[in-house]
Amino acid sequence: MAAAVSLTFPDGSVKKYDAGTTGRDVAESISKSLAKKAVAIVLDGELRDLADPVTDGAIEIVTRDDPRALELIRHDAAHVLAEAVQELWPGTQVTIGPVIENGFYYDFKRVHPDTREDWPFTPEDLPLIEKKMREIIQRNEPFTKEIWDREKAKDTFANMGEAYKVELVDAIPEDQEIRIYRQGRWFDLCRGPHMDSTGRIGSAFKLMKVAGAYWRGDSTKPMLTRIYGTAWANQKDLDQYLHMLEEAEKRDHRRLGREMDLFHFQEEGPGVVFWHAKGWRMFQNLLSYMRRRIEDDYDEVNAPQVLDNSLWQTSGHWGWYRENMFAVTCADDEAEDNRVFALKPMNCPGHVQIFKHGLKSYRELPIRLAEFGAVHRYEPSGSLHGLMRVRGFTQDDAHVFCTEDQLEAEILKINDLMMSVYEDFGFQEVVVKLATRPEKRVGTDAMWDHAEDILKRALARMEAESGGRIKAGINEGEGTFYGPKFEYTLKDAIGRDWQCGTTQVDFNLPERFGAFYIDKDSEKKQPVMIHRAIVGSLERFLGILIESHAGHFPLWFAPLQVVVATITQEADDYAISVAKRLKDAGLQVQTDLRNEKINYKVREHSHAKVPVILVCGRREAEEGTVNVRRLGSRDQVSKSLDEIVTLLVDEATPPDIKRKTGA
Template sequence: MNVEHSPGTPYECCIIALKVGGSTKGQEQVSPGAAREKTPFAGALALVPWLDFVVRVYKAFFQRAIIAPEKGTVEALDHVARAPQAGDGPVRITLPDGSVRVFDRGVSGGEIASDIAASLAKAALALRVDGALKDLATIIDRDAEVAIVTTRDKDALELIRHDAAHVMAEAVQELWPGTQVTIGPAIENGFYYDFARAEPFTPEDLPKIEQRMREIVDRNEPIIREEWERDAAVEYFKGRGEHYKAELIAAIPPGEPVSIYRQGNWLDLCRGPHLPSTGKLPKAFKLMKVAGSYWRGDSRNAMLQRIYGTAWTSKAELDAHLTMLEEAEKRDHRRLGREMNLFHFQEEAAGSVFWHPHGWTLYRVLQDYMRDRLEAEAYVEVRTPQLFDRSLWEKSGHWEKFREHMFTAESEDKILALKPMNCPGHVQIYKQGIKSYRDLPLRMAEFGSCHRNEPSGALHGLMRVRAFTQDDAHIFCTEEQITAETLAFCDLLRSIYADFGFTDIVVKFSDRPTKRAGADEIWDKAESALRDATAQAGIETILNPGEGAFYGPKLEFVLRDAIGRDWQLGTLQVDFVLPERLDATYVGEDGGKHRPVMLHRAVLGSFERFTGILIEHYAGRLPMWLAPVQVVVATITNEADDYAARVLAALRDKGLRADADLRNEKINYKVREHSLAKVPYMFVVGRQEIEIEKVNVRVLGSGSQAVSLGAHSLERAIGALVELRREKCSRDIAIGPYLQGN
């Protein structure tokens, strides 16, 4: 067992832990480049104000080795004593502002923070070394670029959430001994941990766990990284009855060190990094719910219990998030989908949507809108098969990189796969006939139906499905055309998003992933081309390292919705790999063969997911131009049935999606029912409206209410709706000026 941050002697370990756990008040501040005081006596004097913390670190490090060594930690004291010394040579540390500090030996992140300012040492949570996130106790024994991470940095939230998961797991095992912990990562907006326990957790258990978590934070347990030998780690966790952890560790290649984190007497397998101590975890956390999960996400494996939580840097952030969640629950597209009679799901077709008439109307409205926009930009629409032979996927590289997400079938001794994406099929169409440079750019679009084998536990309404349709397109162009095509696509994308009511957009630049196709030289070329294109187009991007597609870098367009949530939708990917793999060519101006560049692009992503986002963004109150039913003609009395039929015909004659409600029900009941269905407008007709040949216009209000805008001539009322549809107004109350003739 090796302790990562031990600089040498046991005593020096305590000094490092001290500097990690708090400020350096009372310690000598050493200026950059100055020689450090090396006498143990001088160091001991500096420790006095922090004796309590040092004692706890000492216990965490050595009590287990000297007094009660645990199974699996054989020769723990010997390992600590033989821990590598900090480097003897000078170390140059370059800070984010460009300043350089020189230390005469290896130095920890805590020491660097102390050398800068006592306040920074107190606030420090972790550090980045040449871009890599590390524990604050990490010893840097070479020249490096270093940034200290505090709660002000974006890295802090993931650290806090990861630590919250560990603290929660420790709390659960203290409260219910014998519970096994499995996997517990930080996720977007929070964290979770999966537990194996015979008795079910209940909502009433969550406050108990939260209280124990606060106690663990108050204990301020040092969090220490240790490296164990794999077999010793397996035996240790087996001995504790932690069979899931033992299975994870056993899968680590032989000879590879196992990273274990210790907080107090609690241990967990983890790559890290983590906060210096549990006391650094803000008490701005809350456990949200208990759910079921499967071991390794496979329904064939054992059922586990998952506890979800959220954690933030402050109580104010936590409160704001909880308020947002309350609003998000009201807007949940699954609930609204039922209330609006749009769609449903069932187990016999998990991950596939049953579209009801009104839902399918909305789907077709989106598709028709996108088709019109693409035709205006000179895209040609195509249709490619659903099933392809395995050989094509092998040529394209998808079989190697994407096989686990593909549905396959056998026929006549051949393996076929449902397409998870449309790009290889589009290359096949491109290759039909000789292409000249004069034919480029060729913009090929398809509303392509795709299937991906998502784990059942990951499915989530329209947001995560197995069967979906993309607004997919591929632009075949020359290298010289990349910039112009990028600019044109970004202009189109912004215009489309604005029509749907989204104007807050962030663009991320995702570069090469670890798992990728193509040589580094090709990736250099693709990344450079996309970077140059965004620069010339004046597009500001945020780097999203390692998140590119396996065949090329990409831009990701992230939208913010009405309650502040971010959704990644559109993409633009530059691909030099697939044209090479599938032998796509064109004849250049020089008469020779050249490879086209392939730009993969989508605006909505998938119609299913975008529909879910729209429903939640508008809380079901879709703009009139999108609403499946734009107006309902409702009668007050049966005497108005004939007049209502004439009104309905006039509405439909103008292409408006209209229905009539002639039931023998009270008008208030009808208004309530159609308001709950989020119909934006109602034309109410009774004896009075028949006599004056008008309609009483009502607009969808809050809840189940509708606001009356008074009686208006049928011609003016219909004209107002037609104008609203044409302008794609997102605020339906804007009908007022049109009704007044303005």
């Protein structure tokens, strides 16, 4: 048969193959050992089954240790989970089972065989299901793909009692084929791809939890049971992930918030924070730090919390963002001025109004307006999560109005500030991704081309000049409706990623509001607007800090820095004088003069994550010393009062102040 398919390999070589050649055939033509390791192919950037016939294009052979195979391992594990459940409980309906970050899940509808009532799975079922999954994997059944007629698929699933699968078949567009994947006798509706057999999944997986989930995410539809699992290429990676989860549980900011007496939430205020004294002090520490970092370059302003919805219509938010906004009207329907207002979900329209107030010259640009603005956004109650996902929060928001010639320099200046802030809080590794135009957007393609080109140039320069601290990437289609943006992602102490800062270029909002400046030719010209946030939500950033530091804050940021505790009542007066000396030096200090054993006091304050405990007894009072105990250390060091005051004042000085004063 004449060669009919031309394949380009990663090394640039081109080879010809007969029509009908599969990915497995290609792997075998390279080497028998590669064919044994292969689990899939990538053809022109698309992950495909190893058994698929190849077509002209660029090809890569994917082995099981390739990072791209991890998605296949998890996808296959989801199918094995579904088969295991149906083997154990025949008649259970399977619905959908996608791959998610770090794992997979599958949704099931199980009814009790006697009562025919819903019979949700429980955590106690997971070990039995996991054992059955391991049996199926040991069988090493091949995955095979079949293309079915649409009516055959519907009839087959209907006869099996799989009503949800029938609905899924109906949801597949008419121009798409119906794919069925078998693993031995069991089969499922699936787009694929899969590895070549269940044995390839390996043993590095674990079922994690069960949860309720509405069918298709619709609360008007039946409740299903969702079983979550995780799967990895090897046991080492699984163990590392499980260890990270253990650490994350220990570091949960909600638990630490209770232990450290920082904040709480309650039903009467869903999604808004009740700050306690120490938590509010920590919030103000962050606010003061951020305020100092911008005081030389930005003018701090404050825009109203409630504005007429006509302003939000002009900005586009009423049309694009309305489902996330809180509308406000007067409680008295008969009020004379009972218009529809909105609690602001963001600060930008207000800042445009401030910019427009008074004529601006090109000589005044760039104008940088900052606001620590309280904003409110509706989030579904099920998505609320402590400080990480709230309905009311404070943004470290700023908007820069500049000329196009100034745009790139301003973006780089913002980046320098961001990287310095992140370093002060202990984040060394930062990923910056350019989020490009979404499908739904305002503005011309030419405008988007121009804005994205500027950001691409800036990103390349930022990465090159960062000394390895910045890793660059692209988030295709993830920009805002009015412009492209940079997204800054931080890696915390246990390796989790958190998206925090953003820099967004906006040619649209100034135009919508008729904002302009007078250029050197005395003509009106529209400014470019840069939206930027460094930590984003102060509440969320505090949650991230609590978890990353596990509550063990550096002294300069701790809400309570020192506790002075007594061993005996004879040292009370001395402890009070020590505390006063430290307070006069600017530290946050409490005394503990209770008639309790010192080990009890130390244990209690360590549990509350107090960084420094100074212990005073009769001997310390006589000698003018203190016994120093540090959080996380069992060592005890005796120091003179003068020495410890000097040491702690230095530690309690924020890094930005140290840089500024040269201390």
